[in-house]
Amino acid sequence: MASVNKVILIGHLGKDPEVRHLEGGNSVANFTLATNEYYKDKQGTRIERTEWHHIAAWRGLAELAEKYLRKGQQVYVEGRIRTRQYQDKDNQTRYVTEIVAEEISLLGSRPGGATAQPAAAGSSAEEPVTFRQEPELDQLPF
Amino acid sequence: MASVNKVILIGHLGKDPEVRHLEGGNSVANFTLATNEYYKDKQGTRIERTEWHHIAAWRGLAELAEKYLRKGQQVYVEGRIRTRQYQDKDNQTRYVTEIVAEEISLLGSRPGGATAQPAAAGSSAEEPVTFRQEPELDQLPF
Amino acid sequence: MASVNKVILIGHLGKDPEVRHLEGGNSVANFTLATNEYYKDKQGTRIERTEWHHIAAWRGLAELAEKYLRKGQQVYVEGRIRTRQYQDKDNQTRYVTEIVAEEISLLGSRPGGATAQPAAAGSSAEEPVTFRQEPELDQLPF
Amino acid sequence: MASVNKVILIGHLGKDPEVRHLEGGNSVANFTLATNEYYKDKQGTRIERTEWHHIAAWRGLAELAEKYLRKGQQVYVEGRIRTRQYQDKDNQTRYVTEIVAEEISLLGSRPGGATAQPAAAGSSAEEPVTFRQEPELDQLPF
DNA sequence: TTTT
C-alpha cells in the first residue's frame, strides 16, 4: 500500500561528517544534526531541549557532505526515517533510528572555523549548494 | 537558534491505540504506524520493507486517537522526532525514538473490523476527522 | 542560493485528469484537487472553505495519472509551486499558480464510479500506487 | 473529509514586509519570498528560474514579521495555499494565490543592511526567532 | 556534539 515517510529538518551539524567508502563502490556520510525546541515548564522557566538526529547520506549526497558540510553548519535535510537493528557488544539486539537523507541544502552563513568551500576546485562558491538523491539509487539495499 | 523538526507520515495502524491517563490530568495515546518502501535488490527482485513508527499523541490528540483510531486504519500524522532515554531491566541506558504527533487526519476507508465511529454520540460521521494540537500545551515537559 | 519550494497536499480529484501528449515526446496531465478547511466565524457558525489546486503532472507522473487517477479519488501530491504567465483573450498578462507534481500516491478507497485499476494489463492491483518523478527530467523547461 | 494543504518554503525576502492594522484589531503583514530552481536546458546551458511567493502573515506572525523580517533575510515559512478572488480596475474577476503563513523561522545570517534586531527592547538577540500561529485564531475568516 |  502507498505510504509516506518524510522528515524535514533544519539544524546545525554537531561534528564534521564521517565518510566511509564501502566495498562495491558505495559511500556513506554520517553526521549528527541538532534541532532545538523551547518551552516553559510549570514554573514558567524557559527550557531548551536539543534533539540529536543521526543522518546517513549515501552516494552523491555523501560526496556533497564530504565537500561542503562542516561542524556548526546550518543545513536543510529532507529524508526518511529508518530504524536499524544491530547486535551490541553483549550480543543483545539494539535499535538505532536514523534519517536517510534524500535532499540536503546549505543554509545561511558558514561558521565553525571550517571553510565551507570544497578543497578541490571546479565547484564555484556562487553555486547553490543543494543536492537531491536519485530515487532509484536511493532504493538500493544497505 | 531557530530550527525545524518535522515529520510527515501516511501509514496504517499496527494495533489499536493504548491510552494512559496520567496524574495531573494529562493523557497520552501510543500506537504504531507502518510505512512501506519498495526497491529492487541487485538481482532485480522486488523487496518490501516495513518501517514501524512509534507515535505518541498527547491530550486532545489522545482523545481523538481513543475515539477514532483503530488497527488497520490509514492515517496522516504530522509531528516531530523525539528520542527518549530510559533504563532497561538490566539498568542499562537505552534509547527509543518516537514521533510526537502534532496533527492527525483519518484517511480513506475504515477497514480492520473495528468501527471508526466513536462509541459515544455527539460527533457525527460527516465531520472531517482532523485534529491539531495546541502548540503551547504541546510544549509541556513529558 | 539554496532554497526550498515544497507543497504537500492530500485531497480529492475534482475531475478526471486531462492528458496532453506534446510534440517532442513529453506528456502532461492536468487535474484539480480539492482541500477543505473548517473554521468558526464570529457567530460561531461552522464554515467550510474549499481550495482548488491546479496540478500539473509531467512525463511518468502523467502516465500514472492517466492510468490510475479518477474524479473523486483521494491522493497525496508532493510538488512545488510554480506561477506561469499567459496572455488572455484581451491580450492582457495573467498569472496562474500551479502545483508541479513530484510524487503522487493513491490513498484509501477508490470511489467515484471509475475503476482505479488500469485498463491495460501488466500492472497488478497488488502494487502500491506511488510514483516519484526523476528529478533531472523534472527540471526540463516547460 | 480530512485533507492536507501544506507549504514549506525556504527563501529570501524580496522587500521589507508591509504591515496593515485592520479594523477589529487584526493585523496582516505581506511580503514576497524568492525561491530559485536550476536546471539545464536542451543545449546544456544552466538556467536559473526564480519563483516569487506572496506571503500573508496574520496577527502574531504579522508582529514577528514587522519586528524581525527585512529585505534579503533568509527565512523558513510553513503555511497553506489560498487563492483569493478580487475585482480588478476593469471590474474583471482576477485570482491571486498566496501562502498564509503558519510558522516562520529566521535562518542564517542577517544580510540586507537592515538590522534583524527589533527596534524595541525586551526581546533579546539570544532568543530563537521562531513563531507559530495559534491554530484557532488562524482559522478566523479573512 | 550544534546554534543563539
Next chain:
DNA sequence: TTTT
C-alpha cells in the same frame, strides 16, 4: 503489528 498495518496495508495491497
